[in-house]
Amino acid sequence: MPRRARSETEPVTTDPTAGATAGATADATADQSTLEREPTPIPLDQLVASLGSDPRLVHVERLPARTARHGELAQPLSAAVADAFGSRRLWSHQVEAIDHARAGQSVAIATGTASGKSLCFQLPIAESVAGPRPATALMLFPTKALAQDQLRSITAAGVPGLVAGTYDGDSSPEERAWVRRNANVLLTNPDMLHAGFLPGHDRWATFLHRLDYVVVDELHAMRGVFGSHVAHILRRLRRLCAHYGSDPTFIFTSATIGQPGRLASDLCAKTVVEVTDDGSPRGERLFLLWNPGAEDPEDPGGGPGSVSSNRDTAELMRAAVAGGHRAIAFCRSRKGTEVVAADIRRRLPTRLGDAVRPYRGGYLRTERREIEQALFDGSLRGVVATSALELGIDVGGLDVCVLNGFPGTIASMWQQAGRAGRQSQLSLAALVAGDDQLDHWFVTHPDELFSRPPEPAVINPQNPHVLLPHLACAAFEQPLTPDDEQWWGDALDEGIRTLVLDDLLVFRPPTHRKGPAAVWAGRGRPSAGLSLRSAGGEEFRIATADGTLIGTVDGSRALRLVHPGAVYLHQGESWKVERLDLEDRVAIVESAEEGEYTQPRATTDIEILASEADRMVGGAVLHLGEVLVRSQVTGYRRINTFTGEQLGMVDLDLPPGELVTRAFWYVIDDALLDAAGLTPADVPGALHAIEHAAIGMMPLFTICDRWDVGGLSTALLADTGAATIIIYDGYPGGAGIAELGFDAGGDHLQATLEIIESCECSSGCPSCVQSPKCGNGNDPLDKSGGIALLRMMLGHSSS
Numbered sequence: 001m002p003r004r005a006r007s008e009t010e011p012v013t014t015d016p017t018a019g020a021t022a023g024a025t026a027d028a029t030a031d032q033s034t035l036e037r038e039p040t041p042i043p044l045d046q047l048v049a050s051l052g053s054d055p056r057l058v059h060v061e062r063l064p065a066r067t068a069r070h071g072e073l074a075q076p077l078s079a080a081v082a083d084a085f086g087s088r089r090l091w092s093h094q095v096e097a098i099d100h101a102r103a104g105q106s107v108a109i110a111t112g113t114a115s116g117k118s119l120c121f122q123l124p125i126a127e128s129v130a131g132p133r134p135a136t137a138l139m140l141f142p143t144k145a146l147a148q149d150q151l152r153s154i155t156a157a158g159v160p161g162l163v164a165g166t167y168d169g170d171s172s173p174e175e176r177a178w179v180r181r182n183a184n185v186l187l188t189n190p191d192m193l194h195a196g197f198l199p200g201h202d203r204w205a206t207f208l209h210r211l212d213y214v215v216v217d218e219l220h221a222m223r224g225v226f227g228s229h230v231a232h233i234l235r236r237l238r239r240l241c242a243h244y245g246s247d248p249t250f251i252f253t254s255a256t257i258g259q260p261g262r263l264a265s266d267l268c269a270k271t272v273v274e275v276t277d278d279g280s281p282r283g284e285r286l287f288l289l290w291n292p293g294a295e296d297p298e299d300p301g302g303g304p305g306s307v308s309s310n311r312d313t314a315e316l317m318r319a320a321v322a323g324g325h326r327a328i329a330f331c332r333s334r335k336g337t338e339v340v341a342a343d344i345r346r347r348l349p350t351r352l353g354d355a356v357r358p359y360r361g362g363y364l365r366t367e368r369r370e371i372e373q374a375l376f377d378g379s380l381r382g383v384v385a386t387s388a389l390e391l392g393i394d395v396g397g398l399d400v401c402v403l404n405g406f407p408g409t410i411a412s413m414w415q416q417a418g419r420a421g422r423q424s425q426l427s428l429a430a431l432v433a434g435d436d437q438l439d440h441w442f443v444t445h446p447d448e449l450f451s452r453p454p455e456p457a458v459i460n461p462q463n464p465h466v467l468l469p470h471l472a473c474a475a476f477e478q479p480l481t482p483d484d485e486q487w488w489g490d491a492l493d494e495g496i497r498t499l500v501l502d503d504l505l506v507f508r509p510p511t512h513r514k515g516p517a518a519v520w521a522g523r524g525r526p527s528a529g530l531s532l533r534s535a536g537g538e539e540f541r542i543a544t545a546d547g548t549l550i551g552t553v554d555g556s557r558a559l560r561l562v563h564p565g566a567v568y569l570h571q572g573e574s575w576k577v578e579r580l581d582l583e584d585r586v587a588i589v590e591s592a593e594e595g596e597y598t599q600p601r602a603t604t605d606i607e608i609l610a611s612e613a614d615r616m617v618g619g620a621v622l623h624l625g626e627v628l629v630r631s632q633v634t635g636y637r638r639i640n641t642f643t644g645e646q647l648g649m650v651d652l653d654l655p656p657g658e659l660v661t662r663a664f665w666y667v668i669d670d671a672l673l674d675a676a677g678l679t680p681a682d683v684p685g686a687l688h689a690i691e692h693a694a695i696g697m698m699p700l701f702t703i704c705d706r707w708d709v710g711g712l713s714t715a716l717l718a719d720t721g722a723a724t725i726i727i728y729d730g731y732p733g734g735a736g737i738a739e740l741g742f743d744a745g746g747d748h749l750q751a752t753l754e755i756i757e758s759c760e761c762s763s764g765c766p767s768c769v770q771s772p773k774c775g776n777g778n779d780p781l782d783k784s785g786g787i788a789l790l791r792m793m794l795g796h797s798s799s
Helices: 022-029 032-036 044-049 079-085 092-103 117-130 144-156 174-181 190-197 201-209 223-243 260-268 308-322 335-348 365-377 410-418 436-446 446-451 462-479 482-488 491-501 556-561 672-677 683-700 737-756 783-793
Strands: 057-063 107-110 136-140 165-168 184-187 210-215 251-254 273-275 285-290 327-331 354-360 383-385 400-404 427-434 505-508 517-520 540-544 549-553 567-570 572-580 586-591 596-617 619-640 644-652 657-668 711-719 720-731
Touching: 032 223, 032 720, 044 285, 044 383, 044 427, 079 107, 079 335, 092 107, 092 117, 092 251, 092 273, 092 365, 092 672, 107 117, 107 260, 107 383, 117 144, 117 251, 117 400, 136 190, 144 184, 144 446, 165 174, 174 201, 184 190, 190 223, 190 517, 201 210, 201 223, 201 427, 210 260, 223 260, 223 462, 223 482, 260 273, 260 517, 260 737, 285 446, 308 335, 308 383, 308 400, 308 427, 335 354, 335 383, 335 572, 400 410, 427 462, 436 446, 436 683, 462 482, 462 491, 462 517, 491 505, 517 711, 540 657, 549 556, 556 619, 556 657, 567 596, 596 657, 596 711, 657 737, 657 783, 672 720, 672 783, 683 711, 683 720, 683 737, 683 783, 737 783
Parallel strands: 107 251, 107 273, 136 184, 136 210, 165 184, 210 251, 285 427, 327 383, 327 400, 354 383, 400 427, 540 586
Antiparallel strands: 057 285, 505 517, 540 549, 567 572, 572 586, 596 619, 619 644, 619 657, 657 720, 711 720
């Protein structure tokens, strides 16, 4: 178990209750006086000190306060805009971003929470539309709620001549017509831009001709398959802008992520500079790492997930609320929010317990607004939310944030922790480790958690399953010509050829007035049948028996995720699949209790179609290329969520599936296996252990989920003639994950070795080599063999 690290400035424990657990403190403070008055806030330093000797507190990090850095614009704001927004000093990153945008340079702003990113686009847009010539701006938000919040904000400024309006699925035909006629600032989302705006671009001709700025909010969400779709939507937008005579400047805003400029450039096919040096002030923050499994030092198998992180999250939240602080906790599921909130209330006196509420999706709008208002006015002392739920509201008075499990990426962790301390006050964040590999790794590598830069997000616009449908959409909007290579490069010719062979496009021969062109020849609008959240277009709908749509899943993953009997998790809520209709591509579900989950059993075979790059990583050869994955779900296991006990096994008779995607793989020769001391019987378990741990560590190197990738390991792969470990992108055509895995190479293997070596279990557990998605039931697994082989692969001594 790691030692708890303390900085020199960490407070010395002086509180007489030092060493008491949060739960024990509850009994000491739950007296009648607490019921009759608001608790006097206990200083956060003292609150942390009261946890002093608890073995679960394995690290305390003190992040110093940051003072504001201001700047001056290259040119002052116009009088009208300055009057509308009031006199204020801009922070340095706001000045840098606004100066870039005014100069026509596209920019990506990736700074922390509460850093005023909205002003970076509001001020240039306000100047543009209030200027001497008519101008327009387009603002894209991933959700309708964010668009509505921004509409209220920019309208409240009262900029002369600025007329803003939303254009989304909630807009009535009359409202859409009014917006087209009157608005010069349009707020919408990528789906509406794709399916409504671009196909009917002739009705927006004047708007497009005058377009000065395009804002893309929440850049960090534009990743993977969805981001790849958005990249083509923005190319289609730029193509139509050029047709109407404009070339807008793009302004991207983002939570702190790695390489935001690169992602933004890939999205809009323009050079984008990044602004990441945050000039906003920030209060001092204490950050705790809490390991539930360290409670019993005599338990050699104690790991982060051996004791419920829900319980410990409730303990810490109770201590914060009882200490007079307003706090928020993030949980991974809707059920988790309810369980933790109920536990917090149970631990508190009635009056304080009534001031703690869960906040999650599925509530009525009136319920959500009631909770938000209670947060604003201070009557609510604690809120427990799902990790997937973005509040979208600025709650400035929160002092404490508790993360129930690592949220998957460094970027998400800082985004959630930033919910506390938004008024630059001293704040406290605590990460309660769950049972995943990353949770365990960060508990044992705290320096990495606080020094590691945020992960980059990646997209793959070259994915043919995404590219071809958008070329069809572009052809519908305007015939494709050789000039369109500026948007799609070398992929254009091959894409047009494929669509012509599929009878979706026809060639129009050149005339004396026009050159050759490819014209849409299909029926209807091609945008109508294209989902932005899947690759290949053959997605399955997930719906209740009465037709209520719950969600969709890509066809390549449907048989694994929504097979008959599967427990499917959607936005933190569990649904059981009652029936899977393969012909109509729909899974019929009903609400399920979260007492169990399912794990598919499957057979998988991989064929390497092409190796496009290779290099040595230690003693192994690492390859990158295209693979064909053949898999068949043969049944599933029912597992108790709380105990891990297997409740039963069910056989299924489903057709096999195929997936052509991107992958990286390690080829390991017999000499390495011998050097690691592995017998032929040991090899499959050692490879399998490495495969699982390596998949679990992938989110260290890119913003992805372990469910976005798959793997296979075998002692002998026909295509390589050797032992091979393959990790592949779970989406048809790939979403850019394999490329980052290939680039990470030795760093990825080193992190994989460290997570297995540092785990104190004897033969493997969910914190190191076991996987919740293993189709073989985590058998065979050889933890010690995996360690020995990894050490040899990396060139370490076997001692």
